[in-house]
Amino acid sequence: MSAPHDVVIIGAGFGGIGMAIRLIQAGFEDVVLLERAGDLGGTWRDNTYPGAACDIPSHLYSFSFERKTDWSRRFPPQHEILDYLRHCARKYGVLPRIRFGTEVTEARFDEDEGRWRIATGRGDTLSARILVSACGQLNRPVLPPVPGRESFAGASFHSARWDHGTDLDGKRIAVIGTGASAIQIVPELAGRAARLTVFQRSAPYVIDKPDRPYRGWEKALLRTVPGLHGLSRARLYAQFEARALGFIKYPRLMDLVARRFRANLRGHIDDPALRERLTPGYPMGCKRILLSGDYYPALTEPHVDLVTDPIDRITPGGVRTAGGREHQADVLVYATGFAATDFLAPMKITGRDGRELNEEWRDGAVAHLGITVSGFPNLFLLYGPYTNLGHNSIIYMLESQFRYVTGCLRAMRDAGLAWIDVRPDAQDAFGREMRERLRSTVWAAGCESWYMTADGEIVNNWPGFTFAYRRATRRPDPRHFQARIS
Template structure:
């Protein structure tokens, strides 16, 4: 079968993949192909269509800096509006000729002889690219509870990220397993539609009120007429989230301010003392994801909703059994159990120098210099890689920083057509040592969460502000890389390329 050649191959057409493709094209780099497994752009905002799905970052900040949107219908956009925004950006930036849909990548191998990546897709198509950019994200693979009997349930059962819109929940007894960010959004919908909802909660989350508001037509007209107002709006939200991120790391003295706010929200929304005790978190704020909602607590306080604290130990053909032996009979099960956030490339197999797989390189935990490059995998640049997620703030800001860094790497490689950039193990080690040391002093090492892998290592979160990350990715330091030519390495000069 014919091999399709390209300069840069991006895997995934969500926020990250779009950011990289647009950044490269804006820099005049047009030999770019984006492979998308689905039939549309959008990533998690295409897949998560559950009722109430939306973002807990204000819309003016949860958008590309190069594509401001004065027409957000509300401060915290819902899934359909975010998906339409991404589609619009892709169209306006000319990505229709770049993205190849229904192209699921199964494997990629680095050819040391040619300095190229050979990439295979599920339909048998092969691509050869000088630069490989996996942008598959951290929240793309749904996780089901690891309890016996999940497959034996005889009624409808689905994950929130694969919502069954054909399932009529009217008058049904519905079980919800999990109380994470997605569940907080769809449980109020279930409470309004189902006859009874049983929520199985392993750990009570902190829930802050959501300062949401509808943007009227007058506001939209004003933002269009005075673009500076959009920038000031975005700046204000950015400064606030930078403060919140710092409170989870260096400025822990201020963290109680958020804890008090969360407790007041709970006390104001739930009058029943026993339920309030059940919903009171027993961990430090921030070590698990902090959630935002105005209707979650009122929904749980409804007489048609029952909150069961403790572990689910079994799913039976007719219901759910907990550790105390009680079985709850239900008609439908909805899994709000999150994603495989620590499996950065999903099922895609990646082999670098010497045939070593990325899973072997990450045997002791995922790690990458700047969250972008991994030793032994030349010209591979991760988007939304290890330790680049945020406890507070907009991930879009981080993705744009990574896209700019990748742009400078690609520019350098275009000027040196026989070279491949392979990050030095020492540079990666220094970065990882710093990140992990800073994390030990943060909120994210104080409890078990999806930020940590099975060994307890925090592989998801960036322990600093987005401003710092932007500054540290602004320069492509060639001294951090060894330059490979036809399978041989040479030490680069101690120079840098500023973005």
């Protein structure tokens, strides 16, 4: 076993890279990042499908301490976000600290020594005082439990594992799913496929996406005029933050967004029968609201079919739906989302007294402020339970968590503590508050979504304003923790 490190971070996406930067700036030099893939970037490394882009405006999608002013578009494409993360890792000295191709399989806390023992898929073991999970919520692709998947004779892959070696031109392509990835993929494939079949289980709400390239003079002004980018960032933040009122407090405000949906649908879809199939049967905002200006037009192309009949099975030649109709396909794309509520799975995390985290979370994940878990000392989660958003940039939430975790580590260093562990009563009180507040949000309005566990418990989303979360995490409260002196 190697000598113990101060901090080991699992994952090298936005959370891991940003956390490492902030810890290094705070004087914690012995920081190591373990990344299972061969490159950094997290979800922006994995999702390279055609049309991949962000649905948060560019000026909100960078760290506050490293603002990017030269985005090419109002909504950033995948490759620019990945390049930005690589830039941050190089500039702030994080890149040499990343161990690529190193997947964590297990971590066990040694209470006597106050150390985490971390086992990897490479067969080695590391030791660390502090363990930070920056795995994110959207990192484990899910394939639907449809019979016959293995029998398909053509190329098939999940949208987050795109096979760029597959020739798509002139092929019959089937896309299963109509979520955030699918609405970006479908317009791209419509321009290449001989026949494109889209299988929809439930219709999403799709509103117009006001995207366009930045003009040369706009980029020049952003680059040269002091404060202009900051003003744009602040305006967008306030505009998006106001949308939280509809999600968490006054669901009837969603009617204003629903008007945009209806206008977008009417503006692109003339066929009343198709419009009906594209109209969701659940309240606006209950599931993720999607942004696109070209999804609906793609569905009107003569060689594109929208199928709403339930899928019966996958066959060697395509997809069979209820009633026995078979839809022929040469390529099958699963745009079927992620195991978002499993959080740290499939890693085995063992805390004090042999407590296993997945067992502790069998009825739904919970963590105090979405960051610390009782019984698991010196373990910190980034983008954990109750920290996802439906209305603003997740980077703002991550930066709140960076400050909180750094504050915990500084307090431990100053007080000479071996470990800290959030008190069960503090965690339980936070969990009760979250469950109570979430019951009155639009996410609990009667639909199934990736925000929920199989039992219908919402465990992903923050039921409040992002500035309220920042205030709650401005500094760790010593009353919330128990500790052991070194």
